[in-house]
Structures are given as structure tokens and as C-alpha cells.
Amino acid sequence: MTKSRDSLTYEEIEAEAAIWVTLLHGPERGPKLEADVRRWLAMDPRHVVAFERATDAREISGYPITGSLLAARSSFLTNPSARFRSRYAICGAAAVALILAVSFYLLKDPLLSTGFAEQKIVDLADGTQLTLNANSRLIVEYTDRLRKLTLAKGEVMFNVAHESQRPFEVIIGDRKVIALGTSFEVRRDNSRQSEFSVTLIEGRVAIEPVSGPDALPVIADLAPALARDTTLLTAGQRLRFKNSADIIDSPQLEKVTAWQHGQLIFDNTSIRDAANEFNRYGKRKLTIDSSVSGTIHVGGVFRIGDPNSFAHAMAEAHQLRVTESSREIIISAP
Numbered sequence: 001m002t003k004s005r006d007s008l009t010y011e012e013i014e015a016e017a018a019i020w021v022t023l024l025h026g027p028e029r030g031p032k033l034e035a036d037v038r039r040w041l042a043m044d045p046r047h048v049v050a051f052e053r054a055t056d057a058r059e060i061s062g063y064p065i066t067g068s069l070l071a072a073r074s075s076f077l078t079n080p081s082a083r084f085r086s087r088y089a090i091c092g093a094a095a096v097a098l099i100l101a102v103s104f105y106l107l108k109d110p111l112l113s114t115g116f117a118e119q120k121i122v123d124l125a126d127g128t129q130l131t132l133n134a135n136s137r138l139i140v141e142y143t144d145r146l147r148k149l150t151l152a153k154g155e156v157m158f159n160v161a162h163e164s165q166r167p168f169e170v171i172i173g174d175r176k177v178i179a180l181g182t183s184f185e186v187r188r189d190n191s192r193q194s195e196f197s198v199t200l201i202e203g204r205v206a207i208e209p210v211s212g213p214d215a216l217p218v219i220a221d222l223a224p225a226l227a228r229d230t231t232l233l234t235a236g237q238r239l240r241f242k243n244s245a246d247i248i249d250s251p252q253l254e255k256v257t258a259w260q261h262g263q264l265i266f267d268n269t270s271i272r273d274a275a276n277e278f279n280r281y282g283k284r285k286l287t288i289d290s291s292v293s294g295t296i297h298v299g300g301v302f303r304i305g306d307p308n309s310f311a312h313a314m315a316e317a318h319q320l321r322v323t324e325s326s327r328e329i330i331i332s333a334p
Helices: 012-022 030-042 047-062 065-076 087-108 216-221 273-279 307-318
Strands: 111-113 120-123 129-132 137-142 146-161 167-174 175-179 185-187 197-202 204-209 231-234 238-242 244-248 263-270 285-288 297-303 322-326 328-332
Touching: 012 030, 012 047, 012 297, 030 047, 047 204, 087 297, 111 129, 167 185, 175 185, 197 231, 231 238, 231 244, 263 273, 273 285, 273 297, 273 307, 285 307, 297 307
Parallel strands: 146 167, 285 328
Antiparallel strands: 111 137, 120 129, 129 146, 137 146, 146 185, 167 175, 175 204, 185 197, 197 238, 204 231, 238 244, 263 297, 322 328
16 A cells, blocks of 8 residues: 555655655756656655755765666656655665665764855754854754754754653753743854853743753743743843843844844944944955944844945945955945
């Protein structure tokens, strides 16, 4: 009996993805095969995630195309009725090896990172979704008892899948954020400094020292008693750790998450802090010369990756001068 698409396990979908990736790198590639791949990708959102991971794994592993894999691909193409009925049998030994390479990559390469002007959405095996902002570096360590991620630098939005028996922790320096099923954002601009911020979008999170015993029962039971060094946030709150002090406020969430929509929103932000935000997204540096008054503050919505428009808007509003080169935009006094 043929299994329905909805009943397939993720391992079976990974097997299919591994074969599609192999086919696209072989002699059978053409308009028909590409159309088949597009149809397969459109059938289930899980297909897209599995396909991207299989592609990454193949690029890293450099798995060769052998004779047995060519035979497996031929069977996969010429026997469509069996295509989704017996995945591992269709694969053959070589394709199974590629699937194992995919699994090894997923399990053993826990580093997620982005570069300048790059954002990335990653779906983890438990259903948790991560959105990484530019210049971010995150290490994923999942075990049977704990889901642990370490943010070395950058900014990440976490949409956490609920698992009552397995805590989800984000390590930031000597602190950790503990969550169940919830959405929150963590930002850490400098890995060599202890400063960071945690903004809770929905649900609850606890923030405590890395050495703490885990505040999972507190979150689960909503108990009023908290350890002295544990902070519990409710939706809409932000904790900022700066100069060895905790500051809790309630920022505008659309401003905090604007980067996910390609925007930067400033509200009474110093011109130098605004320039630093732009510099996270591109290699062309925006520099505020020392001749520019530190009292100038910025308000408005700007597009990520467009420091030029920002510079000229500032020049017009505050009678400043803009000097441009291929590597730098300098705002200075006239």
C-alpha cells in the first residue's frame, strides 16, 4: 500500500531530497527533470528544507557519482510508480551513502552563520525555526535531553517548537535564555563583550546564569517564586544587559523586528548609532566624521543595504556634506 505524502517521515523525505540533488548534478538534468523537481518542492514545505540541506551536504561532502548511483538514478527516473513507495530500496548503496552523508552533515556540523547583507531562515529537526540576521554566528547542539544553541555574535529570531520535557536554551556569554514554545529575539553585537539583549515576542522566557539549574519548571508552572538571579520576561518585554546591569523595557516590536522585512526603523537614534546599524549589512562603510555634532538624532524608516539614501537624507536635513568612494560613504560638516 502506497503511503500518503502527509504520512512520510522526515527521514524518507531526506532520502528523496538526496536523490533529487544527485539527479540535478548528473547527465539526466534537463527541462523535464527540473520541472519534476519544482513539482516535488511544491508538494510539501518540508521538501524545500530537506532539499536545501541535501544540497549543502553534497557540496560539503563532495560525494562522487559512481556507477551504482547512476543505476539508482535511472531506476528513480524510469519507475515513477515506485518513486515514492520504496525510497531506500530505490536509492541503492551509493545513494544511501549520500543520505548518510546528509545526516552526518546535519548532526555533526552545528555551525550556522551569515555574512554581510545576508539573512537566513533555518528549520531545525524539532520544528523550531531560526531567522539569522546579517553577520550572525550560531552553534546548535541538540541531545535527547536538551536543545542548546550558543549565539557567538549577531541577531537571531527564535520560533521555538514546544517540547515540555526538553528545554530550549540559548547561551549568550555567561547567561542563558530558557524557553518552551515561544518566540523571542536575541542580539549580541560583539562576541568579546558581555552586552546583549533579549526581546520576547510571545510566550515566556527565563534568563539566568549559565551555571543556573534551569528555570524550566518556573516557565512551565508559571510559578511566582524565582531564583534571585533569574529574570522572567513576559510578551513585549526586552532585557538589555549592559555595563553589568539588567535593564528591562517594552520596545516597539515592529522596530525590533523590522530587519526581517528589510527595514531599519530609527526613533530618536543618534546618527552614529544609526550608521553602525547600516554597517551591519554591507561592506561599503558609512562613516560619521568627528566634525558632525553628536546631538544629531535620527527618526524614520530606511531600507537595509541603502546607506547612500540615508546619508543624503541626513545631509539635506542637517546641512551636512557627503563624500563617496567605492568603499566608504563619509558624512561630515560642511
